[in-house]
């Protein structure tokens with residue numbers, strides 16, 4: 711077992727307030743358990759800002775892309791089920 715907190719904690723801290731205490735987000739309403747893991751979703755413990763710990767930027771565009779992908783996959787599944 712690796713320490714999740716240390717793995718995701720960035721040595722430069724939060725991009726907005728510089729706070730060193732950040733934690734990996736395990737679950738979000740938009741991505742369930744997989745989405746935040748794919749996007750390296752990290753939350754600052756001080757200002758609650760969420761960002762990508764790899765790119766050190768806000769994950770907003772990533773969340774939009776993830777949502778569109780989910781929608782396309784869901785649409786394709788419905789399409790193929792109805793085709794039969």
Ligand SMILES: [Zn+2]
Nearest residue numbers: 724727754757
């Ligand atoms: Zn912060």
